[in-house]
Amino acid sequence: MEKKYNIAIIFGGCSSEYGVSLKSAYSVIKALDRKRYFPLMTGISMDGDWFYFNGDIEKIKNDTWLNEKDCVPAALSPDRKRHELLLLKETGVEAFKVDAVFPVLHGRNGEDGTVQGLVELAGIPLVGCGTLSSALCMDKDRAHKMAAAAGVRVPMAMVIEKNGKKKEVKDFAGKIGYPLYVKPVKAGSSYGVSRVLLEEELEEAVNIAFQYDNQVIVEENIEGFEAGCAVLGNETLITGEVDEIELSGGFFDFTEKYTLKSSAIHVPARISRETAEEIKETAKRIYKALGCRGFARVDMFLTPAGEIVFNEVNTIPGFTEHSRYPGMMRTAGYSFENVLEKIIELALRQ
Numbered sequence: 001m002e003k004k005y006n007i008a009i010i011f012g013g014c015s016s017e018y019g020v021s022l023k024s025a026y027s028v029i030k031a032l033d034r035k036r037y038f039p040l041m042t043g044i045s046m047d048g049d050w051f052y053f054n055g056d057i058e059k060i061k062n063d064t065w066l067n068e069k070d071c072v073p074a075a076l077s078p079d080r081k082r083h084e085l086l087l088l089k090e091t092g093v094e095a096f097k098v099d100a101v102f103p104v105l106h107g108r109n110g111e112d113g114t115v116q117g118l119v120e121l122a123g124i125p126l127v128g129c130g131t132l133s134s135a136l137c138m139d140k141d142r143a144h145k146m147a148a149a150a151g152v153r154v155p156m157a158m159v160i161e162k163n164g165k166k167k168e169v170k171d172f173a174g175k176i177g178y179p180l181y182v183k184p185v186k187a188g189s190s191y192g193v194s195r196v197l198l199e200e201e202l203e204e205a206v207n208i209a210f211q212y213d214n215q216v217i218v219e220e221n222i223e224g225f226e227a228g229c230a231v232l233g234n235e236t237l238i239t240g241e242v243d244e245i246e247l248s249g250g251f252f253d254f255t256e257k258y259t260l261k262s263s264a265i266h267v268p269a270r271i272s273r274e275t276a277e278e279i280k281e282t283a284k285r286i287y288k289a290l291g292c293r294g295f296a297r298v299d300m301f302l303t304p305a306g307e308i309v310f311n312e313v314n315t316i317p318g319f320t321e322h323s324r325y326p327g328m329m330r331t332a333g334y335s336f337e338n339v340l341e342k343i344i345e346l347a348l349r350q
Contacts, residue, residue, distance in 0.1 A: 005099040007032070007127075007344060008040040008076075008085055010115060011060060014048040016191050016212065017107035019063065024319035025104040026061040031321070031337050037344065040085055040096055042074060048109070050074045052087050052096075076101070080123030100347045102127035104319060111316045112138040112186060126294075127347040129315040133291035137313040138186045140217050143290060147310040150289035152282060154310045157219040159185060162210060166203065169218060173202055176220040182206055184213035195221075224303040226311060227269055229283035230328035232295045232339065234346055237287065239280045240328030244269035265324060267331045275306065282308050295343045297325045 009032075011025030012018055029039050041053040043065055053060070055070030065071070073088040077095070084095040101119045103126075105111055113135030119126045129137065137143050144154040158172045173180055173196070182205040184192040192212035194205035209216040225247070230240035244266040269276060283298035290313055297317035301309040317325040326336045334342070 002036065004035070005037050005344075005348065006040055006097055007037045008042050008096075008098045008101045008124075010042045010044065010101065010103045010105060010110075012044040012046070012065075013105045013107070013110040014044060014046055015105070015107040015109050016187070017105075017110075018046050020106045020318065021104060021110070022060050022063055022065075024106070024316075024323070026057055027320040027323075027336075028102070028104050028340060029057050029060070031340055033337060033341065036341070040098065042085065043071070044105075044110075052085065076118060076122050076124070078118075078122050080121075083122070083124050098124050100125040100127055100344060102344065102347075103316060106316055106318075107187060107191070108138075111314075125347040125350045127343055128294035129292050129296060133293065134315045136290050137292070137296070137315045140183060140185050140219075140312060141215070143313060144310065146289050147286050150285050152286055152289075152310045153307060155220045155222055157217050159215055159217050160206070162214060169206065170199065170202065172218060173199065176218075179221045181219045181221060182209050183217050183219060184209045185215040185217050187212040222301040222303060222309050222311075224301050224309075226299055227271075227279055227302045227308075228297055228299045228324055228328065229280055230295070230297050230317075230325045230332075231283055231287045231292070232329070232334075232342060234293050237284050239283060239332070240325070240334070241268040241331040242271070242276045242279045243267040243324055243328050244271070265327070267324075267327050269302075271302065275302070279308060282310075286310060286313060294346050295325070295339075297328075 009029055011021050013021050032039055043051050043053045045066055051071040052074040053065050053071055059065040075086050077084040077086050083098050085098050087094040101124050103115045113131040116134045117131040120131055141159045148154045156176050160169055179195055179197050182194045182196055192209045194208055196202050196205045206216055226245040228243045232238050246264040286298050297314045299311040301311055321336050329339045
């Protein structure tokens, strides 16, 4: 009889992307092959409290999961010999064996190496990127430096601290020209990101970005469109088909990412086969340079001249059936269920 594995699926999180995580986790849990995997649904509240959830998964989708009936306070055992999720009941501690941990978390305190470090400390197989690569990819400045060292073009950028001199920021903005982008160095889902058209908008954009991180990056605008590439694997890598973000105006902000009100995603991208292959090979190079494992989505720009410019890596991209990563893999012939099985098996073979 084939072994059934206990997979701790962690969702929610003390992050501005809490709601996005709930949608991704719902889709993952719903699609998981119950004959092979048993999901240990582990929710983190916005306050950072951990719970084992044993209710209807629809409650995760509509954010009613956190209640006394369905939840028990929980924690991962740090004992490397045990590999357990501890249920902290009033009557005592109960333990579930954990074969692998799948963090379905987005943004800070989940995608940035924090939870990954906890799992690796506990010695439990981890689905997806490890501590170092997760932290590097979340940090736009350091990720760009690593990609540049690997021979990939990156946008001109300047990082500023909260006590940074305003004149230096304005001087740099004047050097790279408008429009430009102001972003938190460590944040996802375009939270705190502004497209700045005029100098008088710059200071406010910087202040908005500082609401999400203690460092802000001012970055040149790259003409062209964003192209993404789903990468899966450890040593041997496979890719999905390249996708293309078509914008009618502005940029691919939070609203556009999750509603597509005035934009469209084309999979495969409307580019030549040769260009698509070049983007895939560049994505693999970036993936390896940043030490990624398991899976990640590498986002780049393709300029009108056909030059590929690195944007960012999402180590835990959106994971609903309609998200970009599953969409790219599906177009390449891998179903959502098949992708989940592949990335979990990569962890179990560690």
